[in-house]
Structure formats: C-alpha cells, structure tokens
Amino acid sequence: MSIELKNIAKTYDNKNWILKDINTKIETGEFFAIVGPSGCGKSTLLRMIAGLIPISSGDLQIDNRSVINLPPRERNLTMVFQDYALFPFLDVEANVGFGLKARKMPELKIKKRVAHALELVDLTALKTRKPRELSGGQRQRVALARAIASDAKICLMDEPLSNLDAQLRGKMRSEIRELQQRLGLTLIYVTHDQIEAMTMADRIMVLNNQQVQQVGSPLDIYQHPSNSFVGTFFGTPQMNILKAHCPHTHNQQLIIDPFLTFQSPLDLPAGDYFVGVRPVDFDLTTHVTRTNAFVRSVEYLGNEFIIYIKLDDSAEIRVVTSEKIDLNSNERVLIRPKNKFFIFDHSGKTISFMKGVQNNGRTSKQETQAIIQ
C-alpha cells in the first residue's frame, strides 16, 4: 500500500510550525526511513500518519484515498513503539494477539497468526511469560511480533532499537530488514541514528528545522547531500566544514591556506562559502618542512585512525586514514585535499561538488546565480 504526503504541516498554536511542507510518496513495499536530530518533528510526523495526532493542513493518502478524517484503526496500519508499549498484565501470546482480538478476529485465526508471528521472531518457547520476565531484546521482539501478527500491510516504527545495546541493535537491524522484505511490508521507520537509516532504508527523508532537507536513497544522500546539514548528518566521523571567502566574481578557486585550495567547477560570485570535505578525503603528509597544521590527538579504531587536527587558520578538522602511521600530539603535518569535496553557499545549500576527476552539474550555473541573488 502506498502512502502519499501532500503539503503536510503541523502547528499547535497557529503561530509556530512544528512541521511544514512535507511532500513525498512512499511506494508499496518500500522501507522508508525518517531521520533527523531529536526534536525535529519526526515522531510527530509518524503519529500524524498513524492518525494519533491530527494534521493541521495538507493531505495524507493511503492507496490514493484520503485518510485524513479516518481514525487510526481504519487506516489499517500497525505501529512499533520506542518503549515497546507491551501490556504488563498480559502474557506474550496475549500481547501479540491484542490487536487481533480488538478487531474481533475469530479465536482460532488469532491463535494461528500469533503462533506464526512468534515463530518468526523466535519466541515460541516464551509465549506464556509476562513482559517483566523478558530481557530488553525479547520485549522488543514481542513488539515486533505484534506488528507481524496484524494483517495490516503498513508498519510504522518509532525508534524501535534505541533502547538496545549496540550489539543487539546491529542484529535486530538486519532482522527487521529481513522481515520487512519477507512480509512485503511498507515500513516507515523513524530514527535519529543515521547508521540505522543508511543500512536499512530504501529511501531516507532527512528532517531538520521543521522542513524536509532531502529525500533520496542512502547512496544519493551520502554522495549528493543537498546542503551542509545533510552532509554533516550522514557519515562518521562528521564531514569537515571549512569557511572560505571568494573575493571577486568569476573566481573558481577557494583558498583556505596556500596548501588547501579548492578548484570549483563553476564560476563563483564573490561572497562567503563553506567547503565540505569528508574525513577520508584529506591527504595527510608527515615529516615535511612546509606544514599547515598540527595534530591534536589520535584515536585508534583497529583498522583506521581518526586524527584530530588543528589547521593554522584555527579551524579544527577530523581526518581518517587507514595507513599505518606514527603520530604524536602537536606534531606538524601537511594537509591537502584529495579533490573530493562539496561547496555550500553561505546558507549551507550545496552549489557544487567534486568527486575526483568527475565534476557535477547538479546545480546549474544559472541556478547558482539565482541562489546567490
């Protein structure tokens, strides 16, 4: 079942907008992640889709039918909550069958569906236990089973893994992804964790400042972020953002220091710019006489190093390298770009990017002019 969001907006007091202009179409069977920092309105958006919170303006269509005036029950969807929302006084079996019973499904059919769902999440042996007798991971599985048992084809998940430890989270990530594909669910998954969004989703919606920043596939979002927020939100360690000034119009070069210069594929009008460089896209040279930075600290992660470096113009950057290096704090080094970078305008919007030899054209010259003006 497809879901279409048209100009959806939310306000509680008719003055401050919590969400504005949300537009997208989620296709049947798609794993759609909504990601953003905490407080960006992503849970609110999910609850509006579920029908738990009224939509202030705009339209929501499920299978090309407006559902804006339908109560949650008639939208035919299930939801998995951050804190699982299990009923403590019911055992696992009754918890999983709760929604089916509420929808007055015949007893025998409920039993069959519940048994099947419990089998899928590997909890059959624990079906008579109460939630308090289960571990965190098992409770999470009960919540999943409840969604599986339902015959709704749309499933909403609100940060379902945020209470699990890192190891379990990794395991559940692939399990949820596998279940979603096996059952052909249309899944809307809210998370603040960019890694979850990147690894699980078919498409990602990035929310910040009440608005959609970008909608696209994980690859697209990583390689062509639409602005500096998206650029820094995805990827660990974060993308470095360097401030640059372009003194005259028709300049193609942004100079941070004599060694750190960035050649823009487009003519740039005079003004302030930001250059975004991912930590892996810096070249670090040691033991040279001419240097432009010094090492602050080094973190060793087994297969790579994260090196915190302070440039002489006082900007701090992170550099990741997998080469075996021996660095001391305060050692002088030379930092040069590898020719893979993004150029953002003063408001953070992407106006160009360079990927090695290939350059872009995502934003045309005319558009660039328009943005600047």
Next chain:
Amino acid sequence: MLNITEQSKKELWLRYIVLTILAAIILIPFLIGFWTSLLPTEDISKGSLWSTHISLDNYVTAFTQTPIIRYLLNSFIISLLTMLSQLFFCSTSAYAFVFLKFKGRNLLFYAFLATMMLPFEAEVIPNFTTVRNLNLLNHYSVMIIPFLTSAFGTFMLRQSFLQIPGELKEAADIEGLSHWKIYARIVLPYSRISLYTLAAYSFLTSWNQYLWPMLTTFSDNFRPVQDGLRQLQSQESFNNWGMIQASAAIVVIPTLVVLFFGQHFFKNGLNEGALK
C-alpha cells in the same frame, strides 16, 4: 573499618529498640482487649487481669444474646456497596480527568479537590437535612448514597492513571479501542494495585463509620457494627464488659482480614515490563 561496623551495629540496635517500643505501644491495647474478651466480667471488674478463668463464653453470649450478627450483616452490606460504587465512580471520573480532553477539565478537577478540604463534620448538618427531606432516614441507602464517590479516591486514581505510559494508550488507539474498552482492558488492569488500595481503604472507612450512622439510624435492623457496639454498652443495666470486649474483637476481625490479604497486593513491581 572496625569502628564503622561497630558504629553501624550500635545504630542497628538502637533502631530495633525504638521500633520494638513503638510496636508495643500500638499492640498492647489490642492484646489487652483480646485478653479481656476471654475473661468473665466479674474478674474484669475486680481488675484481676491475670485471671485463669479463660473461656469463649463471652463470644457465645455476644452471638446468642445480642443482635451482633445483624450489625455485622448491616455493616457488610453497607461497606461492600460503598466500596463497589466508589471503585466504579472514582475510576471513571479519574479516567475522564486523565484521558478525556474537555474544556474546564483542570478547573473541575480543582473544584473536586476543594471538596476534600472540607471536613465531614462540616457537611453533616446539610447532609442530614437533605436525607431527611428525601425520607431516607433509618435505611441502608442513607449510609450509602452520601458516600457513592469520594474526592480522595478520584484524586488517588488520577495520580495512578497518570503513570500509565502514553504509548499504551496510543497502541490501543491504533487498534481502535473505545474509551470503555481502554478503561476496562488497559487502565483498570494496569492500575489494579491502586484499585485494591482504594477498595481496602473505602471498605474500612465505611466499616468504621460512627458519627453518620449514629445520626441517621434508629433501629437494630439497619445499625452498623460500630454504633451497635455502643448500643450494647448502654442497653444493659450493668455493663457486661467481657461480652462487649468479645463483640469488639469480632468487629475488628474484618479489618484484620482485609489488611492481611491486602498486604499481598500492595507490593510493587507488578507493572514492570510495559516499557523498555
């Protein structure tokens, strides 16, 4: 290190001594009362508490020669009905205060709370006039109707309902449960400890009523136990203290039963596992 353990040992001793003294202060009147209920009245009047004439005669007399069984029945009916109606009305009004959004909800709740500040004695006269005009005097209903609901019970259940995680309500909304179903299937089971507490509290409060029944009942047919006990004292030409003590002991038994079995439910942790 040694000093610290000695210090804490001393403290522990001190604590137990204080607790023992307090327990004795509370328990001794009970024990004396129970003990004297086993003694003949002559011995009690003579003040010889260490008598050896122990028997259950007083209990037999109480049951056979006084209307105590009738009193017990009256009290039981009144307390049970009061308890049930309070459980129902307090829980439904608390549900409204927590889960329904309506204009003036908070104002209404504060008005509710304000009635708690008013001592019962202040309401006695207007209440009495009302029930007399309704021709309810000397009947069970006069002891039940003014206590059908209680502001305290509503307040207590509201606090308990507020603890119910919002996600449980949302999960129920997704499945389309009506308010009555949410009330019956989620809110009541989730808050059952508070409900047990309120049940015990309202049963015992009703059981121990004295002033109101004294004003409104005139016959043994409707008189509850506490007033019945008083009645036993003044009816006899001489006070049969042994028998009165035995009756008092009988009257206390339901209180002890409620508290004893209630204890089991008043433990925490039954709602663990709803979240996380």
